[in-house]
Amino acid sequence: xxxxxxxxxxxxxxxxxxxxxxxxxxxxxxxxxxxxxxxxxxxxxxxxxxxxxxxxxxxxxxxxxxxxxxxxxxxxxxxxxxxxxxxxxx
Amino acid sequence: xxxxxxxxxxxxxxxxxxxxxxxxxxxxxxxxxxxxxxxxxxxxxxxxxxxxxxxxxxxxxxxxxxxxxxxxxxxxxxxxxxxxxxxxxxxxxxxxxxxxxxxxxxxxxxxxxxxxxxxxxxxxxxxxxxxxxxxxxxxxxxxxxxxxxxxxxxxxxxxxxxxxxxxxxxxxxxxxxxxxxxxxxxxxxxxxxxxxxxxxxxxxxxxxxxxxxxxxxxxxxxxxxxxxxxxxxxxxxxxxxxxxxxxxxxxxxxxxxxxxxxxxxxxxxxxxxxxxxxxxxxxxxxxxxxxxxxxxxxxxxxxxxxxxx
Numbered sequence: 001x002x003x004x005x006x007x008x009x010x011x012x013x014x015x016x017x018x019x020x021x022x023x024x025x026x027x028x029x030x031x032x033x034x035x036x037x038x039x040x041x042x043x044x045x046x047x048x049x050x051x052x053x054x055x056x057x058x059x060x061x062x063x064x065x066x067x068x069x070x071x072x073x074x075x076x077x078x079x080x081x082x083x084x085x086x087x088x089x090x
Numbered sequence: 091x092x093x094x095x096x097x098x099x100x101x102x103x104x105x106x107x108x109x110x111x112x113x114x115x116x117x118x119x120x121x122x123x124x125x126x127x128x129x130x131x132x133x134x135x136x137x138x139x140x141x142x143x144x145x146x147x148x149x150x151x152x153x154x155x156x157x158x159x160x161x162x163x164x165x166x167x168x169x170x171x172x173x174x175x176x177x178x179x180x181x182x183x184x185x186x187x188x189x190x191x192x193x194x195x196x197x198x199x200x201x202x203x204x205x206x207x208x209x210x211x212x213x214x215x216x217x218x219x220x221x222x223x224x225x226x227x228x229x230x231x232x233x234x235x236x237x238x239x240x241x242x243x244x245x246x247x248x249x250x251x252x253x254x255x256x257x258x259x260x261x262x263x264x265x266x267x268x269x270x271x272x273x274x275x276x277x278x279x280x281x282x283x284x285x286x287x288x289x290x291x292x293x294x295x296x297x298x299x300x301x302x303x304x305x306x307x308x309x310x311x312x313x314x315x316x317x318x319x320x321x322x323x324x325x326x327x328x329x330x331x332x333x334x335x336x337x338x339x340x341x342x343x344x345x346x347x348x349x350x351x352x353x354x355x356x357x358x359x360x361x362x363x364x365x366x367x368x369x370x371x372x373x374x375x376x377x378x379x380x381x382x383x384x385x386x387x388x389x390x391x392x393x394x395x396x397x398x399x
Contacts, residue, residue, distance in 0.1 A: 020381065
C-alpha cells in the first residue's frame with residue numbers, strides 16, 4: 001500500500017505528539033529526578049531524529065536545520081539538568 | 091530597527107530573529123554550561139562557602155502531616171520521642187556512613203533503629219527526604235509520591251517521629267529529614283481497621299535539608315496532643331541569609347525556568363511574524379521547538395529540587 005506523500009507529514013506530526021504524550025505519562029508516573037531527566041534526555045534525542053526524518057521527507061534537510069534541532073535538544077537537556085538538580089548525581 | 095530584529099525575523103534575510111539564530115543558540119548553551127559548572131563548584135568544591143539554611147521544622151512537619159490526614163478523615167498522629175530518637179539515629183547513620191537509602195551499607199534496616207530506640211511496634215514505616223528548604227515542600231513531595239503517600243495516609247499508624255539533621259552527604263552540605271511511623275505493640279489494636287496481614291510493614295520515603303544541628307522531638311512523656319509544643323534543643327539553624335546547597339540548586343531551577351520561558355517566547359514571536367509577514371524559509375519546526383521547551387519547563391516546575399526516598 002502506498003501512502004500519499006502529502007499525508008506523511010501529518011502522520012509524522014502525530015508520531016511526534018504521540019511520543020511526547022507517552023513521555024509526559026512516563027514523566028508523571030516517575031517520581032525520581034534522575035529518571036525524569038532521563039525521560040527528557042531520550043525525548044530530546046528522539047526529537048532530533050524526528051526533525052531529520054520530517055525535514056528529509058520534505059526535502060528541506062540541510063546542515064543548519066540539523067544544527068538547529070540539535071542545539072534546541074541540547075538546550076532542553078541542559079535546562080533539565082539544571083532545573084532538576086541533576087548535578088548532585090555526578 | 092536593528093534592535094527589533096533581535097526578536098523579530100527579517101523578511102528579506104529569511105532567517106530567524108537574531109536571538110534565535112545558531113550563533114545565539116550556541117551562546118545559550120555556553121551560558122548554561124557555565125551556570126552548571128559554577129553550580130557544581132559551589133555545591134561540591136567549595137563546601138565551606140556554603141552554610142546551612144533550612145526552614146524545615148519538626149513542628150511544621152507534624153502539623154502539615156496531620157492536616158493532610160485530617161483532610162482524608164484520618165486520625166492525627168501523636169509525636170513519640172522514641173520514634174524521633176530512632177529517626178535521629180537513622181539520619182546520623184546516613185551521614186556517618188555516607189548513604190542515602192532505607193537500608194544501610196552494613197544491612198541495617200529502618201526497624202533496627204526503631205527497635206534500638208526501645209520502641210516495640212506492630213507496624214512501622216519510614217519516609218526520607220533531602221535537599222528541601224521548607225517543611226511544606228517536604229510533606230507535599232511525600233504526598234505526591236504514591237509509596238510515601240501510603241505511609242502518610244495509612245490508618246495503621248498512631249504515632250510518628252521526626253529528625254531534621256544537617257551534615258555532609260556525598261561531599262556536599264545538606265539536610266536530611268527522617269519521618270518514622272509506628273503502631274506500638276500493646277496499643278489499642280481493636281481501634282485499628284482489620285489488617286491485611288500480620289507481617290510488619292515498612293514504608294520508606296525520602297527528605298533532607300542542610301543544617302549544623304539536630305532537630306528532634308523532646309524527650310519525656312509521650313505527646314498526646316495532635317500539635318504539641320516542640321522543643322528544639324541542640325539546634326543551630328540559620329534561616330534565610332546563608333547560601334547552601336539547596337539554595338544554589340533552587341536558584342538554578344528558577345534560572346532554568348526563566349531561560350526556558352524566554353526562549354519559548356522568542357520562538358512564539360518569531361513564529362507569529364513569519365506567519366504575519368508570509369516569510370518562507372527553511373528552518374526547524376517552531377511550534378514543536380516551543381512544545382519541547384514547554385515540556386521541559388513544566389517538568390522542572392512540577393519536580394521538587396529535593397528528593398524523597
